[in-house]
Each structure stands twice: as structure tokens, then as C-alpha cells.
Amino acid sequence: MAAMGARPALSPKPVTTTLIGGLVFLLPLIVALAVLGKGMASMAGVARPVAAMFPDRQVGGVAQVSAVALLLLLCCGAGLLERAAPGRTLSASL
Helix, strand or coil, X not given: CCCXXXXXXXXXXXXXXXXXXXXXXXXXXXXXXXXXHHHHHHHHHHHHHHHHCCCCCCCCCHHHHHHHHHHXXXXXXHHHHHHCHHHHHHHHHC
């Protein structure tokens, strides 16, 4: 039994579990941000030639409308690919 007025020794276990918990929380976030950054960099290389095909100036927002239409068409194509048998197989493996 501890003497009156004596404080119990602090255990390093709560500090250790807190640090490990923080690491477990932050590590996937950091990895996801790193992968996203790499993906954005590679997509920038693809987007530059496509962006060069569009006019530099806008006439009544036509350049923006055509860019949005191209993006929607790309999303629709990706959705159709995902519904096809090879796309379902790829989606299931991810």
C-alpha cells in the first residue's frame, strides 16, 4: 500500500497507446494524400495536351461548356466500362 500523500507512478502505457493510435489514424491519411498528389501530377501531364486543344479565350463561356461536356463524357464512358464484364472484374479486384 502506498504511503499517504505519495502519488502513484505514472504509467507510460496511456502515452504509448495514444501515440500508436495517432499513428494508426494519420498514416493512412498521409499515404492517401501522397497517392492523390502523385495521381494529380500524372493527370496534369495528360491534361496539358488536351487543354492545348481548347481555345485560350472564352466566347460566352463556350470553352468552359465544352470542357465540362468532355468531362461528363469521360465520366459516362468510365461508368459504362465499369458496368461491362471486364470493368466489374477490375472493380471487384480493387
